[in-house]
Amino acid sequence: MTETIKLSGTDAAAYQDALQKGLIVDQLEVVLDGYKLNYDLQLAAGECLAIQGRSGVGKSTLLHTLAGFEQARSGRVLWNGEDLLRLPAHQRPVSMLFQEHNLFEHLSVMTNLKLGFSEPPSRAQFEEAADALDVADQLDKFPTELSGGQRQRIGLIRTLLRPEPLILLDEPFAELDQHTRHKAALWTAVTARSQGKTLILVTHQDEDAERIADRTLELTYKG
Amino acid sequence: MSALTDSRWLKPAVLFAYSLILLITALAFYGLIGFDGASLQTGLLTDPYILQILSFSLEQAGLSALISVALALPIARALHFMPQLWAKRAFLSLCLLSFVMPTLVLITGLVSLLGRSGIITPLLPDNFNLYGLNGILIAHVYLNTPLAVRVLSQQMGHIPDTSWRLAQQLRLSRWQQFTHVEWPAIKPSLLMLLGFIFVLCFNSFAVVLALGGGPGSTTLEVAIYQALKYDFNLSEALTLAWLQFTLAGLIFALIARMGKLNWLSADTASQRWQPGLGRNSARFHLGLYYLSWLLLLLPLLALLPTVMRVDLAKLDLPDLVSAAGYSLLLGFAAALLAMLLSWLLLLPIRSASLQHQENRRILLQWLATHTLVAPAMVLSTGLYILLLPRIDLEQWGIFWLVLINSVLLLPFVIAQLKPRVLQFDQQYGRLSANLGLSPLEQFRVIWPFIRPVAKGSFALALLLALGDVAVFSIFGDNNTMTLPWLIYGYAGSYRMAEAALASLLLLTICALLVFFFERHQTRNPNRSADNHTDQPGS
Numbered sequence: 184m185t186e187t188i189k190l191s192g193t194d195a196a197a198y199q200d201a202l203q204k205g206l207i208v209d210q211l212e213v214v215l216d217g218y219k220l221n222y223d224l225q226l227a228a229g230e231c232l233a234i235q236g237r238s239g240v241g242k243s244t245l246l247h248t249l250a251g252f253e254q255a256r257s258g259r260v261l262w263n264g265e266d267l268l269r270l271p272a273h274q275r276p277v278s279m280l281f282q283e284h285n286l287f288e289h290l291s292v293m294t295n296l297k298l299g300f301s302e303p304p305s306r307a308q309f310e311e312a313a314d315a316l317d318v319a320d321q322l323d324k325f326p327t328e329l330s331g332g333q334r335q336r337i338g339l340i341r342t343l344l345r346p347e348p349l350i351l352l353d354e355p356f357a358e359l360d361q362h363t364r365h366k367a368a369l370w371t372a373v374t375a376r377s378q379g380k381t382l383i384l385v386t387h388q389d390e391d392a393e394r395i396a397d398r399t400l401e402l403t404y405k406g
Numbered sequence: 407m408s409a410l411t412d413s414r415w416l417k418p419a420v421l422f423a424y425s426l427i428l429l430i431t432a433l434a435f436y437g438l439i440g441f442d443g444a445s446l447q448t449g450l451l452t453d454p455y456i457l458q459i460l461s462f463s464l465e466q467a468g469l470s471a472l473i474s475v476a477l478a479l480p481i482a483r484a485l486h487f488m489p490q491l492w493a494k495r496a497f498l499s500l501c502l503l504s505f506v507m508p509t510l511v512l513i514t515g516l517v518s519l520l521g522r523s524g525i526i527t528p529l530l531p532d533n534f535n536l537y538g539l540n541g542i543l544i545a546h547v548y549l550n551t552p553l554a555v556r557v558l559s560q561q562m563g564h565i566p567d568t569s570w571r572l573a574q575q576l577r578l579s580r581w582q583q584f585t586h587v588e589w590p591a592i593k594p595s596l597l598m599l600l601g602f603i604f605v606l607c608f609n610s611f612a613v614v615l616a617l618g619g620g621p622g623s624t625t626l627e628v629a630i631y632q633a634l635k636y637d638f639n640l641s642e643a644l645t646l647a648w649l650q651f652t653l654a655g656l657i658f659a660l661i662a663r664m665g666k667l668n669w670l671s672a673d674t675a676s677q678r679w680q681p682g683l684g685r686n687s688a689r690f691h692l693g694l695y696y697l698s699w700l701l702l703l704l705p706l707l708a709l710l711p712t713v714m715r716v717d718l719a720k721l722d723l724p725d726l727v728s729a730a731g732y733s734l735l736l737g738f739a740a741a742l743l744a745m746l747l748s749w750l751l752l753l754p755i756r757s758a759s760l761q762h763q764e765n766r767r768i769l770l771q772w773l774a775t776h777t778l779v780a781p782a783m784v785l786s787t788g789l790y791i792l793l794l795p796r797i798d799l800e801q802w803g804i805f806w807l808v809l810i811n812s813v814l815l816l817p818f819v820i821a822q823l824k825p826r827v828l829q830f831d832q833q834y835g836r837l838s839a840n841l842g843l844s845p846l847e848q849f850r851v852i853w854p855f856i857r858p859v860a861k862g863s864f865a866l867a868l869l870l871a872l873g874d875v876a877v878f879s880i881f882g883d884n885n886t887m888t889l890p891w892l893i894y895g896y897a898g899s900y901r902m903a904e905a906a907l908a909s910l911l912l913l914t915i916c917a918l919l920v921f922f923f924e925r926h927q928t929r930n931p932n933r934s935a936d937n938h939t940d941q942p943g944s
Binding site: 247250251252271272273278284289345 | 833838842851855
């Protein structure tokens, strides 16, 4: 697997320091259905990275491994110097948006939003975010009453507002129309930056990467 | 996912639950071994009398399983391919009632119907005898065919519409549709049903005790009871118990390997399209459906004329009411404890399943549900012998009665709860882990999802506990009767009218519980849960 990295202009020393506090994926090897996947990347704290590549190349697998849902065969995943591979999924400093099943279907949207916080944000904060993403009138409904795009935006709000510093988004705008996609991407970029989140975004759309990411990494098949 | 048991108090609680159920079995066997130098007598295994009992146990269990499944298949097909059948839901409820009906109620009904002076006995051949293999098979088939009907019709409901549409597009014949669409869908359930019903009949106690006739129609379970009660030959009881435990255990292990048997889940699949039956086939299936109604209702209706003969002046109504109350009280306690234990026992099974540790899951599942194969009579008697010199059983008997009953209920409760919690884990396991939910939060999130199944499981456990005879026969108190024990007492003193009345009362309680069970199995807290009830892979 090779990578193409476009670095933004950043002060070298500060960037090195941020890299140490950020995410280092070091010779990570994951075996999925008999296929070996290898990853090496570095991400400074507070940086936003977009990952692109053909279907099946291992983009989602990387996110799932970082979040603790796939086992790594070897390598290290350092966050602020600590190896995340030693921690179970629920103890990792990761907030992830899955491609699907981000909401408990049997709980209301607001109940879903409040999950995963030791001290949930106020309703007003949720409403503000929901307003920005055009889902403010959906908060008291059940997920089954929402469209796929609306569910995805609700999931996005919770993922971004949670306290974990490392945000993983797996094709977050796949079900959105062009206008809503633009709005959601901008909200994501602003929220992530204002809260100092480190963010990895998997997307097939170049414009998503341009709106949100500091740089883009393209995963490819080796050889 | 370790988050499931990752809390200060959950780990010890889970460990306690596993230790408790294993300790009960171990102590029961220890009780038998430790008393008066009882030991395994391997020589008994070649004794012609024991071989005869073993052979009969296997024969009746094998025949019961085969006949039950063979009868259930066409009935299940009728239910599936004729969705507009009259009173289909009521029929499925009756099936459930038949499966969980206390055995003594059925036996009273069968004796009223087919006994020596039964209602339809004059219509039967002169040499017909309810006692012996005939009666045992009739009772076992009556109890288990409805179970198989529910499982198979539910399984057929899982066949996607697209398969049927494709079969039509390809112009497959009815036989080809059966071999290419139906058979692959029901084959795993058929095999597991055969195994499951075999184990239930192999361990059958009350049916064989009441309808078995002499040494030629005795099973291992009854032989254990007789060795304990009449001969007080503990070595023989111990040897027979091990034999039964080993054989049933092997079959049960085979079932566990075969996968999941979601055998009582509500049939909520709404088939939007499936092929109909040909005219003759439809007539045959319709006839079979109405015949099944009749056969299932007959033993219950047969209670009524016998009840009419009750001499109300001599009837001890307070006894009847207090027995009903006591049965419900014991049943509630046993069902509650069984639910709590099941929840704890399921936690590591769910972890193993999430981590794809198949062998660990099977082992834990076997341990959690091993009481399906441990003879109830052995558990009760072994513990009784062990405890008698150490504990005041007059005072503490009720505690052990509840505890042993709840442990015996575990296989049924776990079989009910497991598919739903595993479905939750499959759908939301990663989300729960990613959100870092505490155990309390996890429970609050999963509860609305499993609530209908949990309530149904509780009702099922209560129903099964209400029918207990074996454990009560050992730990029960002669001054405070349960309803089944009262029926047994009435029948034993040839007071058939009183036995029928008590049976009718017990049946009514069971029918109300079945109503409750069905209501909660099919009613979900919101439509989203409905959407996922039949989509374990979604």
